[in-house]
Amino acid sequence: MAYHAGVAIEQVPLREQAYSLGPAQYGTPVHQATEPLPVSAWIHTRTGHHLVMGVAVGWTPRAARIRYTDEHGREGYAWVWANAVTRR
Template sequence: MSRPTGNTPFPERARTLAPKQYGLHEDPVRPSEPIPVRVWLVTVRGDEFETDAVALAWTRRAVNVEYIDKHGRRDSAWVWAGAVTRRPPASTLPTVSG
């Protein structure tokens, strides 16, 4: 289930894991700086895509990522850890112009 951010229309929003899936009783690790990653996302509509993102937090099972969608809108989602790989540290999330 996805959550409204005010940026991304519902059908285009990435599906996000429920708290009990990513670790309801587990304190997520939150790095001092977001970590550059590459992530596979699935939208509410069912479209799949791989994109650059940053990891904001993680548990043993899942990662909370922030990404820019194909229309330049910033959003975030909790995804399974297996859908995420690290990018080189010099990489950053593209900025949203406007």
């Protein structure tokens, strides 16, 4: 369980997590955000594509690693293609 500002945040269960790109897909160099950037992003799960709100915590020229909140208020992480991410 993750904690933000002292509040416990439930994690997205494995069976419902977004599919994440692998290192060969997202490439290098990986830049870590000094301050997370607010974004919306399209993720793909077993149930289809979903638009989620979150923050970019890292990126490469081709992809972004996002921390997102699903429709149940649970937190997840995924590497997604750069064109699936929009700054808010």
